[in-house]
Amino acid sequence: MEIAFYIASAIAIYATLRVVTNTNPVHALLSLIVSLLAVAAIFFMLGAPFAGALEIIVYAGAIMVLFVFVVMMLNIGPAVAMQERAWLTPKTWVVPAILAAVLLAEMLYLLRDGTWNQAGHTLVDAKQVGISLFGPYLLVVELASLLLLAALVAAYHLGKRDDQNG
Amino acid sequence: MIAIPMEQGLAVAGVLFTLGLVGVMVRRNILFLLMCLEVMMNAAALAFIVAGSRWGAPDGQVMFILILTLAAAEASIGLAIVLQFYRRHHSLDIDVASEMRG
Numbered sequence: 001m002e003i004a005f006y007i008a009s010a011i012a013i014y015a016t017l018r019v020v021t022n023t024n025p026v027h028a029l030l031s032l033i034v035s036l037l038a039v040a041a042i043f044f045m046l047g048a049p050f051a052g053a054l055e056i057i058v059y060a061g062a063i064m065v066l067f068v069f070v071v072m073m074l075n076i077g078p079a080v081a082m083q084e085r086a087w088l089t090p091k092t093w094v095v096p097a098i099l100a101a102v103l104l105a106e107m108l109y110l111l112r113d114g115t116w117n118q119a120g121h122t123l124v125d126a127k128q129v130g131i132s133l134f135g136p137y138l139l140v141v142e143l144a145s146l147l148l149l150a151a152l153v154a155a156y157h158l159g160k161r162d163d164q165n166g
Numbered sequence: 167m168i169a170i171p172m173e174q175g176l177a178v179a180g181v182l183f184t185l186g187l188v189g190v191m192v193r194r195n196i197l198f199l200l201m202c203l204e205v206m207m208n209a210a211a212l213a214f215i216v217a218g219s220r221w222g223a224p225d226g227q228v229m230f231i232l233i234l235t236l237a238a239a240e241a242s243i244g245l246a247i248v249l250q251f252y253r254r255h256h257s258l259d260i261d262v263a264s265e266m267r268g
Contacts, residue, residue, distance in 0.1 A: 001168050002168055002169075002170055004168060005168055005170045005174075005175075009174075009178045012178065012182060013178070013181055013182065013185070016182055016185045016186070016205055017185060019185075019189070019201055019202070019205060020185050020186070020188060020189035020192070020193075020198075020202060020205075025195075025197050025198070028198065028201060029201070032201055032204065032205070035182075035205070035208075036208060039182075039208060039212055042175070042178070042212065042215075043212075043215055045167065045168045045170070046167070046168075046170070046175065046215060046216060046219040047167045047219055047222075048215050048218070048219060048226070048227050048230075050227060051211075051215055051226075051227045051230045051231075054230070054231065054234060055211075055234075058234050058238065059204075059208065059234065059237070062238070063204065063237060063238060063241045066241055066242065066245060067197075067200070067201070067241070067245065070197070070245045070248060070249060071197065073249065074197075074248075074249070074252055074258070076258075080195070080258065084195060084198075087193075087194050087195075088192070088193075092192060093188070093192040096188055096191035096192055097188050097192070100184045100187050100188045100191070101184070103184070104180055104181065104184040107180050108177055108180065111173045111176055111177055111180070112173070116171035116172075116173060117171065117172045117173065117220055118169045118170070118171065118172070118220075119169070119170055119171065119172035119175055119216055119217075119219040119220040120167055120168055120169050120170055120219050121167075121169050121219075121222065122219075122222035123167060124218070124219070124222060124223070124224050124226075124227060128224040129224045129227045129228060129231075131224075132224040132225065132228050133228055133231070137228050140228075140232060144231075144232055144235040147235060147236065147239050148235060148238070148239060150239070151238070151239030151240075151242050151243055152242075154242075154243050154246070155242040155243055155246045158243065158246035158247055158249075158250050159246045159249060159250070161253070
């Protein structure tokens with residue numbers, strides 16, 4: 001049964017690779033949704049069903065739909081994909097990719113060190129998460145609501161069309 | 167539920183984070199930059215869930231919910247900025263933004 005975890009991980013990594021290397025914004029968005037769904041599957045396997053459901057509803061549902069709407073409003077044609085292809089030359093991506101790959105190799109080497117610790121042995125359901133959220137983390141929940149309110153005000157202000165002075 | 171080694175879950179999170187980081191460094195289109203930022207935040211959330219699952223504690227999922235809140239706020243403001251930027255410059259090139267003043 002552990003093979004399911006490896007399959008979901010491979011799908012997540014491959015879909016994310018397609019997001020980073022794609023030149024068409026809509027295709028990249030759809031790959032990103034696949035990647036998020038694969039990560040949600042990993043959450044379910046790890047015994048975090050509440051987080052998995054939230055990942056699908058909020059991430060793959062709400063945030064990605066926001067991206068799709070913005071892509072629709074921008075009215076991006078084939079010219080953007082052509083320009084992306086012109087920007088994505090090996091000269092631009094080889095050096096950052098090598099630097100990041102070296103850092104990743106270091107981190108994987110450190111993770112490999114020592115013994116395996118089992119994860120996903122206990123189910124942590126929504127009830128426990130809720131008790132924790134409204135118990136010791138109550139102040140953080142209030143701060144998160146403040147952050148969302150600030151984001152709402154900022155998005156309203158930025159989204160306004162200022163014809164008189166723009 | 168499947169018992170897997172925590173280190174392998176963290177390795178997956180590290181690979182996803184690195185892919186997002188490379189995307190942020192390489193791409194010049196603002197939309198792709200925002201998408202890669204989402205990938206990076208998602209990888210951080212995966213690391214929190216894996217670590218919380220290792221100890222069987224709800225704290226990892228609490229942190230995941232906070233990251234979700236942050237991602238939603240970031241996406242809404244970032245996309246509003248993208249719309250405003252496209253309206254003024256008719257381009258999605260991040261280098262054009264170096265000419266913005268006030």
